[in-house]
Amino acid sequence: MPRKIATVRSPADDCAEEHDVIRVSPAVLRSWRLTAGSVICMRFGSAACEVKVQPLSVKRLPAAEEELHLQGRLCGELGLRGGLRLSLLYLAHAKSLYLGPLVGVLISRLYSSSAEMPFGSMTAFCQELVKTCEAAGVCIFFFSPEQMGSLPDVGGMYYDGEWRKRSFPVPHVIYNRLTSRKDEKRPDVRNFLKTVHLLYDTQIFNDKYLDKNDVFQALRNDPALQDYLPETYPFTTYQLLKTMSHRYPVLFLKPAAGSLGKGIFRLFRAADDHCQIRYTAISSTVTLHFQTLSHAYAYIAAKVRIQPYQIQQGLDLLTIGGRPVDFRALVQRDGEGKWVLSSLLARIAAEEHFVSNIARGGTMCGVQEALEQSRFHAMKHVIHTKLRKAALGIAHTLGSHVPGIFGELGIDLAVDTSGSAKLLEVNSKPSREEFTRPHPEQAARPSITRLVDYAIYLAKFAQ
Template identity: 25%
Template sequence: MPVTFPNSKPYRNVGGNDALGILVYERDDDPPFAESSFIRRLNQFGSARGMPLFAFAPWTWEERNGSVKGWSWNDREGRWEPGRRMLPSVVYDRAWPETDAEKLRYRQAVRRLRESVKLVFLNGRLPNKGKVYECLAKNRTFSAYIPPTALFRGSASLSDWLSKHSHAAFLKPIAGSQGRRVVAIVVAEDGTVKLSGRRQDNQPFEVEVANEATALRRIERWIGSRPYIMQPFLELKGDHGEPFDLRALMQKGGDGRWSLTGIAARCGSPGMVTANLHGGGKASSARTMLSRLFGDIRGRELFEEATNMSYMIAVRLENVFGRFAEIGLDYGIDRSGKLWFLEANSKPGRAAMVSAGAEAARAAAEQPLSYARSILLRLATTDTRRSPQGRGCSLATTDMQRSLQGNGYATPGRVIHEFDHL
């Protein structure tokens, strides 16, 4: 049974539309949007619990009558059916625009909606990776888990980074997701350089070049004007050289309290640099994976360490960036058994939760509906996404913090605070 952490304030009673809207990016496909199987499952759960929901693209909103083109799943016919529906007051963002043009279209449509009507977003939105790292690094407990991080500022900055970090680096887009456009650079003793990573379409690549200067030129051309961050190339691999990480899914249910839905291990193929499921990785039991790699005792310790950190990180991110319904947290573990925080995702996938157990898989889909129902029943009169006043990142010391502070990982990672302008 998921454990809970009592930190969220209840909502006040007000009225509102009793349907939940699922924001999607509609295309001329069949089915007409991504994650259709997950949204279909949400639809079925909602119907069984008397909570209607439908999917819609934000640009289908008509201001004159306040309606949108909604997609509902017809279980009897086994198909998605469109129809005009009134714009709901609570929306759950599961849209996945892919190209720059699609992202622009989606942002503009959502902005138009938010400027015209009062909407409650079920989940908040995290800023770029650099700002998340920066916020966490302000606290000593968290900073011990943050890899050294700096902004990529061209070939010279990467060359300097390589000289300080064992001639290897990992670069990723500051606002990327699903492992797209990441690249690792490793300089061998003979001066040759291996570049490996994933393209925009998430296909893997591996290139070997003659020297560092050539590699730096290629990386700079490939990155272009996109903002990237640099980190050490951590050895986050299993016993057969396959990359692996942990995905923890933190969610709120109807009581508005944080709950750990589950932790799963994600494993990529040997030679790959990421373990993302979108990039061909496979999910497995975190407990089994950790026990096999580090032994039963250390495996249990790492699982509990990731559990404790997940609660504290979720609370901290919410205190700073506003309310959330769910957050996905990714961790890596190096060969020495050191746990590293990799990134947080405010639009997490949940396919890996099947490997965390049947209860976790069920809760991953049901928790957002329970939380949405509580909001619809007790909707606040203020925007639930409003961030707290101030920019501080303070967090009172708790028993969990004290236990973690004594775990031997006292050397904080250094984060360069240069992300505010991005």
């Protein structure tokens, strides 16, 4: 039966109402094929109780949208609040009314000293999610690892014009926006996510960072994607470095668990075995010179010993004004669980930088605008199509072959000097700072709407 959206009401004159009574319009009661006084189970996340369903009196029938009336004490027991817009999904075979979906967003830090910006730079993104969820009949709250609480209660924050704290039931869906691998590996975080999935069937998406080596291993097994993949391996030995440097004059060494362009080395080996290594420091690019490849390896080995690295063929990339250009695709699952392309933007590296990350001073513009300034201006539509096809193909394969549920992927692509699309890396926690935010009065971005639609789909409310 299709879900309906209703506003939760707890009128003051309902104080005399029986504690376990809920009221909906007679039309809704008929659509559920229930009679007055029917006893059903009402569920909101992990919270549940038996209630009697009664029709709203004629004088209280809502003029437009449906309403769900219940006593204030029952609201509190279930973790509901007056004014909340929720979807109502009644399943006759289970005699159960599901309210929700309830979505929790797990965020790394709560800035308790800031009432207006409790999640720092992520706060605007959170408010945009709230606005979109309200329109869709979804209840959303935000919580950090410190607020996970004692199950079945989860501490969190919600927004209704200002940020407030309260306890919630275990949600139907958790969107993992932890932006720290250290937080993600915390035993209490891993135990919490495992427990809510096993005990309450909570669906968790983007539950982990992707490892670059695992990504390329999965993609290598798909014959349709081979043309997009530069030669790439886990970086293990000097012999591998020597072999790769004989094939390609430029190599990139990247942390397998890195992000934001941190820890990347660019190695150039000349014909006489002299080597140059470049890497990005806090505000500049450092250049070092070595007499031989073995000397360069000794320097790199000391740097990469503490974490796994990846070695990748250096590509002869498209440039604009001598600055490398790459492309960030945001690919998401929609309300049917299918991959769609939500955004595709060009990123131009800052002067004297070889990485284009916005965090490293890169700038963004539209794909067509960037290609118009390049040697491929006459092929801009063809190349745009190649990039779109590559992003969707890569997302589809990773979604099918990498364990876990992923609702969105940031896919970094490049175009080489032959006009071919190439994969650089994939990020399961794409930055929300890289995409233009709408004016407060404008409709939500498609990328936000798709996040909410996918959460509804995972919660099984898309009926």
